Amino acid sequence: MNTEFVMPVPPFPRTPAEDEKLRGRLTGFKAGYDEGYLRGRLAILDGRPEEPLPVRNIHVMYVASGKGYPYSPLDDAVLYSLQKLTAKVTVTDVHQNLVEQAAVQRPDLILVLDGLDLSTEKIAELRSKGFKTAIWLTDDPYYTDYTMKIVVHYDYVFTLERNCVEVYRSLGCAQVHYLPFAAHREHYRPVTGRSQIIRDVSFIGSAYWNRVSFFRNIMPELMSYNTVINGIWWDRLPEAPLYGDRIEVGKWMSPQETAVTYSGSKIVINLHRAHVDEVENNNALSIPAVSPNPRTFEIAAAGTLQLSDAREDMGTFYKIGEEIDTFSTPLELMEKVRYYLTHEEERREMALRAFERTLKDHTYTKRLNQLLTVIYG
Structure with missing residues (x-):
């Protein structure tokens, strides 16, 4: 089914200023249509009762x-x-x-x-x-x-x-x-009306050192979008003061607040912590982590597109490239951010598929x- 928004363009001649105004209106109409379509689909899926299980x-x-x-x-x-x-x-x-x-x-x-x-x-x-x-x-x-x-x-x-x-x-x-x-559906579910938060990209999580190092390589381009980072310890990032309140330092967000933020973001980054921390290591055997963290399921349950660092066992739970997408390097992450921010229908359909899979298998x-x-x- 073709869900792309199409608006007729008046045939009469227009001045450059009128052209610019019309382009702005068309962009606004299309953005509204895309948002409404996504929220409507999410509302339908969210309204389905969960499969009954034995008591x-x-x-x-x-x-x-x-x-x-x-x-x-x-x-x-x-x-x-x-x-x-x-x-x-x-x-x-x-x-x-x-x-x-x-x-x-x-x-x-x-x-x-x-x-x-x-x-x-x-x-x-x-x-x-x-x-x-x-x-x-x-x-x-x-x-x-x-x-x-x-x-x-x-x-x-x-x-x-x-x-x-x-x-x-x-x-x-x-x-x-x-x-x-x-995912706990009482905590994590999509906003099906107009979202009070509008972001291009979000990351929510503590500033473990591997995350600080990863983001430092791409901060200028990442923050050129409407990107906000929330979590504790982000004063570890030397560039944090450059971005003001777009990098929130020292706050634990409630599940409900987190879900609203996820749902209002076009893309949510999921970057797992390292299995061996540079400062506090309580994994002396250095057992590698290959399984998805809880946020993997919570982001999907909020009805948004997730870009996660690649973990070996991720494909057991979601179809990579169909329900969520992954990255291995900072450059690959930015390539995919650029791609999905300019391919709305693919972003939307992937988010919907991940949401449906989560309701079916990951509660x-x-x-x-x-x-x-x-x-x-």
């Missing part, structure tokens, strides 16, 4: 990370999904007396998120009393110096990094499973259903 007659005690923001949105997503998929959920966190709570509540499964602040002695005592335990690790492989010390204490280990599976199995963990994060209810299927069949 298991089990009682899950969910142990939240206890770390507050930015982990609390993950807790919200997991809890929301568990409540849809199980008969009963009891919520607690790593700072509570879990042994005492479990003795009273008698859950079928104790599911821990992150777990770095939970003593392994508590987990050992719970298992000794017959409780089934599972942990979903949030930051692999970046904190494997710590996670390798705790995973052996759980019945089931779920990691969002494919390369950590065999590492944990080599430690003696019998049940290790690859389970990346996803937290789908991930928690996978987790429960591993444990209960």
Whole structure:
């Protein structure tokens, strides 16, 4: 179906000034048409109900990370999904007396998120009393110096990094499973009306040193577009003061604020952190990261085009070049920014395909259903 905007041009002669005015009107009409078409398609897709999943007659005690923001949105997503998929959920966190709570509540499964602040002695005592335990690790492989010390204490280990599976199995963990994060639709969804934010390009994330180095090479051209960078530590970028409030320093954005920003951007850059940080390295084995980060799914769920640095396992989740696109160098990123900002229909259709794929395959209810299927069949 041809969705290009066509507006008739009056046949009578015009002055150069009238030509310029008409071109401006045509550009404005076309931009409005493109935006309206995208928002309308997104609204239709967003209105579709999620595929029904089985509700298991089990009682899950969910142990939240206890770390507050930015982990609390993950807790919200997991809890929301568990409540849809199980008969009963009891919520607690790593700072509570879990042994005492479990003795009273008698859950079928104790599911821990992150777990770095939970003593392994508590987990050992719970298992000794017959409780089934599972942990979903949030930051692999970046904190494997710590996670390798705790995973052996759980019945089931779920990691969002494919390369950590065999590492944990080599430690003696019998049940290790690859389970990346996803998009929480209550947090990340597209703006289907007129967006309050209008950007060409956005990047949201902390200024890890690999990101600072990557962006420094292309800052003049990248910022020649309507580009805004948000996140903490961007005072590490020496050129940051040159761009004023277009590089926001020192702010954590809420999921809802992030989703609105994604949705109002024509392109969102997803640049993963390095698996070994130049300053703070908690991955002594230098386990490479090949799996997509949570933002991969969240950007797609906001209904916008994503340009991500190429990761080996990205193609498992999205069709590269059809649903999202990737880059390997700063120059390749800029080539694709230029291309998609001048090929509106391709940008729009790719964003729509990624959005539809995310709703179908990459929500937290789908991930928690996978987790429960591993444990209960």
